[in-house]
Amino acid sequence: MRKSKWATLIVITIIASLAIASYPVTACFGHTTSCEGESVYQGDGGATDYWYADLYPLDHYLDPGASTEWIINTRGGGGCSNYEHATITDNTAPPGWTTTIEMGTINSGSFHYIDDGSPVNQGDNIEGREFYVGNPWNFDIVYRITAPSDASGGENANMICTVYVVGYLPENQHDYVYVHCEAIINSVQPPVVVLNYPNGGETLTGTEAVTWDASSPSGNPLSFDIYLSSDGGISFPDTLVTGLGDAIRSWGWDTTAYPDDIDYKIKIVVSDGEQYGHDISENDFALDNYGPDPPSNLMIHFGLTTYGEATAKAPDDDTDSDLERLQKDDGRGYVVQKGKTLSMETFNTATQTDPIDSAILYVEYWVENTGYSGTNSVMWKLETDVTYSSTGITPINTELMPVIKTFDLFANGVDTIDEIANLDIMFMNDDGGSAQNVTFDFIWVEIIGSPNDIGLTWSPSTSPDLKHYHIDRSPDDVTYTHMKCTSLLYWNDVGKAVDLNNYFYKVYSFDNGGKEGLPTYTVGKFVSSLDAGWNMVSTPLVQQQGGLIDNALHSIDGSYDSVQSYHAGFSRPWTHWDHSKPSYFNSLTDIDHLSGYYINMQTSENFITIGKLPANEPIPLKSGWNLIGYPSFSTQLMDDALSSISGELNTVYGFDPATQSEVEFLASDSMMPGKAYWIHVGNDCELIL
Numbered sequence: 001m002r003k004s005k006w007a008t009l010i011v012i013t014i015i016a017s018l019a020i021a022s023y024p025v026t027a028c029f030g031h032t033t034s035c036e037g038e039s040v041y042q043g044d045g046g047a048t049d050y051w052y053a054d055l056y057p058l059d060h061y062l063d064p065g066a067s068t069e070w071i072i073n074t075r076g077g078g079g080c081s082n083y084e085h086a087t088i089t090d091n092t093a094p095p096g097w098t099t100t101i102e103m104g105t106i107n108s109g110s111f112h113y114i115d116d117g118s119p120v121n122q123g124d125n126i127e128g129r130e131f132y133v134g135n136p137w138n139f140d141i142v143y144r145i146t147a148p149s150d151a152s153g154g155e156n157a158n159m160i161c162t163v164y165v166v167g168y169l170p171e172n173q174h175d176y177v178y179v180h181c182e183a184i185i186n187s188v189q190p191p192v193v194v195l196n197y198p199n200g201g202e203t204l205t206g207t208e209a210v211t212w213d214a215s216s217p218s219g220n221p222l223s224f225d226i227y228l229s230s231d232g233g234i235s236f237p238d239t240l241v242t243g244l245g246d247a248i249r250s251w252g253w254d255t256t257a258y259p260d261d262i263d264y265k266i267k268i269v270v271s272d273g274e275q276y277g278h279d280i281s282e283n284d285f286a287l288d289n290y291g292p293d294p295p296s297n298l299m300i301h302f303g304l305t306t307y308g309e310a311t312a313k314a315p316d317d318d319t320d321s322d323l324e325r326l327q328k329d330d331g332r333g334y335v336v337q338k339g340k341t342l343s344m345e346t347f348n349t350a351t352q353t354d355p356i357d358s359a360i361l362y363v364e365y366w367v368e369n370t371g372y373s374g375t376n377s378v379m380w381k382l383e384t385d386v387t388y389s390s391t392g393i394t395p396i397n398t399e400l401m402p403v404i405k406t407f408d409l410f411a412n413g414v415d416t417i418d419e420i421a422n423l424d425i426m427f428m429n430d431d432g433g434s435a436q437n438v439t440f441d442f443i444w445v446e447i448i449g450s451p452n453d454i455g456l457t458w459s460p461s462t463s464p465d466l467k468h469y470h471i472d473r474s475p476d477d478v479t480y481t482h483m484k485c486t487s488l489l490y491w492n493d494v495g496k497a498v499d500l501n502n503y504f505y506k507v508y509s510f511d512n513g514g515k516e517g518l519p520t521y522t523v524g525k526f527v528s529s530l531d532a533g534w535n536m537v538s539t540p541l542v543q544q545q546g547g548l549i550d551n552a553l554h555s556i557d558g559s560y561d562s563v564q565s566y567h568a569g570f571s572r573p574w575t576h577w578d579h580s581k582p583s584y585f586n587s588l589t590d591i592d593h594l595s596g597y598y599i600n601m602q603t604s605e606n607f608i609t610i611g612k613l614p615a616n617e618p619i620p621l622k623s624g625w626n627l628i629g630y631p632s633f634s635t636q637l638m639d640d641a642l643s644s645i646s647g648e649l650n651t652v653y654g655f656d657p658a659t660q661s662e663v664e665f666l667a668s669d670s671m672m673p674g675k676a677y678w679i680h681v682g683n684d685c686e687l688i689l
Contacts, residue, residue: 062183065149070181071104072141074163084133085114088126088141090161096148097157097183101127101141109137145183156184189217190275193224195268200283203513204255210240211250212268212279220272221246228258232284233265240266255287260511262286262464291517292463292509295489298456299544300505300523300610301448302554303357304492305455308347308420308445317343326443333439342427345383347445349417358448359409359420363393364402364441371434372397376427378443380409383422395438402441409445420445454493454503454525454610461509463517470508470516477504477522477613477633485510500527500606502633504613522613526633528674530556530607535599536655536662538629540673541611542593549577552591555608556601563588564598568622594619596627596676607674618686621645626679632689633673641671644688645681653678 062068074086093099103111103124111120112132120131126141143161161179193214198204216222224244227236238258241251258264265281313323318340325334326344336342363378374395379388391407414420423445429438448455456471468487472480484491496503504524509517526541545551549563563577565588575588591597593614614631621628632641642649652665654677662678671677679687 062145062147062185064147064151064185067144067146068183069145070143070161070179072143072161072163072179073138074141075136075138084135084137085130086133086163087128087130088161088163089128090143090159093145093159094157096151096155097159098146099159100125100144100146101161102144104140104142107138107140108134109139110134111137111139143179143181145181147183147185151185156182158182191216191218191220191222191270191272191277193268193270193277193279195266195279195281198264198266198281198285200265200281200285202285203288204253204285205287205289206256207252207254209250210253210266210268213249214270216272218272218274220274223271223273224248224251225269225271226251226253227267227269229265229267230258230261230263232263233267233280236265236267256289258287260287260290260292260463260465286465288465288511288513288515291515292466292511293461294509294518294520295458295461295469295507296520297459298505298507298520298523298612299458300525300612301455301457302453302497302610303451303455304447304449304453305457305490306349306447306449307490308349308423308447310344310346310425310443311348312344312346314343314345314424314426316341326440333441336427336429336438336440338429338431338436340429342429342440343425344443345422345424347420347423349420349445349447356410356415356417356447356449357451358446359414360446361391361393361407361409361425361443362404362446363391363407363443364404365395365399366402366439366441367395367397367399368435368437368439369400370397372431372438373433374429374431374435374438376430378405378407379426379428380407381424381426382414382419383424385424388424388426397433397435417447420447452495452498454496454505455490456493456505456507456523457490458507458520460489461517463509463511465511465513467510467512470510472506472508472519474504475502477524480504480506496525497608502526523611524613525608525610526674528607530599530601530605531657532601532604533657534655534660535601535657536596536676537599537607537674538596538631538676539591539593539609539611540614540629540631540633541609542614543591543609543611547590547592549589549591552609553599553607556599556605559603559605560599560601562600565595566625566627567595568624568626592629593631594629596629596678616688618688621648621679621681621685621687623681623683626681628677628679628687630671630673630675630677630689634689635670635672636689637667638665638669638671639667641689642679642687645679645685648681648683648685649679650682651678651680 088101090099090101103120103122103126105122110132111134112118113120114130114132120126141161141163145157145159147157159181161181191214193212196211196213197209210226214222214224223246225242226240228238228240229236240253244251263284264287265284267278267280269276269278310323310326319334319336319342321334323344334342361380372395377390377392377394380391381388393405393407414423425443427438446457468485470482471484471486471491473483473493474480483493493503502525504522506519506522508519524541528537530537539552543552550557553560561579565575566573567575577586577588619628638652642652653662654665654669654675656663665677
């Protein structure tokens, strides 16, 4: 489709008696005066300043009888002048040409005609009329030139629009802006191109034919260049092809070289060697060659996991925003302006009969600028309560990008589904600084229930054409079986937290075209047996809950009384945790997948650990003895497992729970997941399993 009439404008700007950066200021203003404590150049009596910001369009041809416009932005007023008058006029138009001068957008200031006192409105004819200008002020002038209907090639109009402002102070000087505009009608029209495909609304895959029609009024041969926009036509940074010849009206585009998205447009530019034309896709089109991006932040939990989202606003909410803007996967944000109150009640939750083990409030928000100095935190209460309590989630002036904060509701007594459903959340933007807004992207509650179940949660895929998610499970991280298709952001594997099998999970995204994307990283559950007494063990999975001992050893809670570990290279390499000692005497607080641990069990138990499968990361070793874990699910002979340090390896010891002693390993012995080992090396090195 043709987007506009052909037009050309050559704009030559002559600024006289005007303070702008490219001219010496003293050439316009003779002396300085003081305004609000600052020294400023005086023109019409103080800190007033006049300039134009933009003149457009610049590169169009004007047809006979057609019009084109310049937009002139004029600003002024620094707080010193009491009032000012403005008059705008232009020179006499050549025969057949007409000009009009209208008031454009009024950005600031007050405007009234002096002759009759009526307000000056956008669109009013202001040529030659004097009007009062408020102080400070900022307004646009629309200067329009219309060509004669019988004009022929080569005719042109040279217009001068004069803007002058009078400041009524003792000097009573005038400031002028002269804008010299030249409009030309050419005898030969530029070439025309009309893009046919893709013109908007299509979904492209593989190699597609971009097609167009074109004509050359000059008779000169044409050439074509094609450009791509991925932001809906705001910019066209990608050059697809240039220099296509005159006879070509179709070009094969391999769309697989670009990511899937929905905001693409094509621009095709035609040239006849002297002039140019172009056309752009009327609407956005999509590319769909690949499966969608996987969801992120895949987490594995002991216990049924559900989400609660706010379903009703409280009567005292005054933010004037729709509740749907608060949903967890909605990126639009929920703006709480200065002096406004965000207030909601009632969270929807899945039906659940098992006990709740955890209820965490999640809040994502960001502040407007560094001037923010609000003091109110996100508040909560049950509907039966009278007053709100603070969560400690308080926006601060460094949080200019979205941040996620959490609050443990369960630890504060919210331990039933009914209480969560009757939860009230409130935030009062009592900002004492210059910022106006705090924007909440989402507020929701994560609920973890039955410890008999494995729960998976994840953050949504960012792909624009996402349809749903697939969850696959494997007993060995080799052969996977499809378990569930869902559009939710969680899934529970009922009963799988307490059986004695290993499980591994991946989540895939599917798009509306049925394409499967790459999977998430793998999370899993691993089971090993511990005997009464001392055991030398490791956790082959990366702990996702921070690695705290209480979390990592959750499945044997109450069955162990002490844990020890050795970290080579430290002045005090041994660290300890003992159930009978006060917390400040325990130097061991965290469990990681690279280290080995001694655990003293009161009774024999199955040790069940969950987490993320580790990457093939090296284990750093210090010269001498090292107590390491075995972060692998592949059982290997010792020589094979330790081949990467064969030149440094001296001795390896394992542990025999039956004799409660360390046992030297031989080359024929196997290293196994869940075990720990003493390794002696001659020099510092890294082990890669």
